Amino acid sequence: MRRVGVIAVVFAALVVAPPAGAGKLQVGRSTPGVVELMSLRAHAYALIQLPRGRRVPGATLVSRRLGVWRLPAAHAERIALGLHPLAVEADRAVKPQRAAAEPFAGFEWWRAAVGADRVVPPGPGKRVTVIDSGLDVGHPEFAGRPNTTLLDAQSTIGAEDEAHGTAVSSVAAAPENGIGLVGIYPQAVLAEWDTGPMYVSDVIQGIEHALDAGQSVINMSFGFDGYDRLLADELDVAFGSGSLVVAAAGNDYREGNARHSPAALPHVLTVAATDQQNHSSDFSNRSLAIDLAAPGENIPVAVPTWVSPSGYATADGTSFSAPLVAGAAAWVWTRRPELDVTQLFDLMRWSATDIGTPGFDEDSGWGLLNVPAALSRDAPAVDPGEPNDDVYEVVDGKLFRNAASPLTSPGHGSATLSARLDVTEDPEDVYRVWVPARNRVAIRVTVSGDADVELWNATTPSVLITGAVRRKHLLDGSGYDGDHPENVAFRNRTRRGTYVYLDVYLPEQGASSSSYRATITTAR
Incomplete structure (x- = not known):
């Protein structure tokens, strides 16, 4: 492998400017009101979500899976009042956040650090989809590269961010062609989405096109402070469709360590x-959301020649750690195609080499990416029904056209399942349970760690509601500390069968992770 010629270059991690007051991740769902609609006046564009199948006149479809449309904010307030949308939010612009860079050449030292020098990557297999600022298709690394699909037109001319x-x-997939550098999975099937002006809507559209192309590992080396409900929903759809989403943690620990999305979102x-x-x-960045770490300093990268005449540079940032993991995950998935996405997710982090503080820590998560271990370690059990964090994810026609099957159904009154919880990736599991007319359902949950259990009626809009509405819909609950078994029950005294919702979740002051086994029985 030839040494890479490098000049100094500064890259940018892509971030969305947060709205005033953005901070802690929000939960729950509510219909937009007058205040939310008036806030759109400060933005150029807005996103409106309607039930699937409905249209917004004069708007551009962003996500057919979510029913999201983009239109000028000046029109959104008037149109929204007449359409009764599910959600309305500003389509926020993405702005660059400076990331560090080193002005000196370096070999691909990361290869030995993650064990990629001890195993041979496979031929084409699972797809890596890069959602970013565009690919220089004329670069020697990518001109004529096999198995490369452009999901939209690519442009890398303009601001320096276009090199990102x-x-x-x-880093993910530069081929082994005798030129410059080699990515971690050089023969990966590669798909590219250019986000263009880089609004949230551009990112959602990229995910939509990635899902249309089939199952893949989706790399997202950008972020923004705070929370965006529509992006969170789209990422849940991606995970529920069998795609793995990998995100960069962020590069601003020294500037306040802001909580970023998509990095802080569940199932990422x-x-x-x-x-x-x-x-x-x-x-x-440091947080409980960190799953694992990968090399992110002095990383040789390809760049457009207008940035560097050599076409190469070195750069620092979690933007380049993420594609190492994304490429490695696609490599592992290609070698182990039987893995479910929940298994792959946990395998990549649990096979990491522990560094720093023993065990999980907020600096490096479970540790440093270890490719040989991910290829050889026993696969974790499937975590069933994911994503299933609330009611709207487990009912047909809500977030998913066809949601996960209920645990019990007419004619099948008993079931047993094992699953797990994680404080940031999967803090809550919601399941549908069928209760026949004049029957009683009893559910026993044995826990390793700590988890609480609740049972909700068929009309609850969410398991996150509080106050009087919560009391109206909550049927039963159990919240012992530690490993004590939890038991809930409900008797259906009506003449018609009904579904209820079983909610298993991590308590606020409990363990950061837990596994459990739920046993469901019904009887008169």
């Missing part, structure tokens, strides 16, 4: 950065 997508893609494999001594990088 090419750099990210090269979040990657921090390490240096050449396998220590956490001082710029890499």
Whole structure:
């Protein structure tokens, strides 16, 4: 492998400017009101969500899976009042956040750090989809590269941020062609989505096109402060459709360590950065959302020649740690195609090499990416029904056209399942349970760690509601500390069968993770 010629270059991690007051992740769902609609006046564009099948006149479809449309904010308030939308929010613009870079050449030292020098990557297999600022298709690494699909038109001309997508893609999948550098999975099937002006709607559209192309590992080396409900829903759809989403943790630990999305969202494999001594990088964000770490300093990358005449540079940032994990995950999935996405998710983090504080920590999660271990470690059990964090994810026609099957159904009155919870990735599991007319359902949940259990009636809009509405819909609950078994029950005294919702969740002051086994029986 030839040494890479490098000049100094500064790359940007992509972030969305947060709205005033953004901070703690929000939960729950509510119909937009006058205040939300009036707030749109400060933005150029808005996103409106309607039930699938309905249209917004004069708007552009962003996500057919969610029923999301984009239109000028000046029209959104008037149109929304007449259409009674499910959600309305500003389509926020993405702005660059400066990431560190090193002005010196370096070999691909990361290869030995993650064990990629000890195993041979496979031929084409699982797809890696890069959603970013675009790919320089004329670059020697990518001109004529086999198994490369452009999901939209690619542009890398303009601001220096336009080099970001090419750099990210090269880390994941630059081919072994005798030129420059080699990505972690050089023969990966590669798909590219250019986010263009980089609004949230552009990202959602990229995910839509990625899902249309089939199952893949989706890399997202960007982020924004706070929470966006529509993006969170789209990522849940991606995970529920069998795709693994990998996100960069962020590079602003020294500037306040802001909580970023998509990195902090459930069901997103979040990657921090390490240096050449396998220590956490001082710029890499810290939080409970970190799943694992990968090298993120002095990483050789390909860049458009207008950035560097050589076409190469070195760069620092979690933006380049994430594609190492994304490429490695696609490699592992290609070698182990029987894995369910929930198994792959946990395998990638649980096979990591522990660094720093023993066990899980907020700097590096479960540890440093370890490709040989991910290829050989026993697969975790499937975590069934994911994503199933609330009612709207487990009912047909809500978030999913066809949601996960209920645990029990007419004619099948008993069931047993095993599952697990994680404080940031999967803090809550909701299941439908059928209770025949004049029957009683009893549910026993044995726990390793700590988990509480509730049973909700068929009309509850959410298991996150509070106050009088909560009392109206809650049927039973059990909340012992620690490993004590939890038991809930409900008797259906009516002449018609009904579904109820079983909710198993991590208590606020309990363990950060837990596994459990639920046993459901029905009888007169």
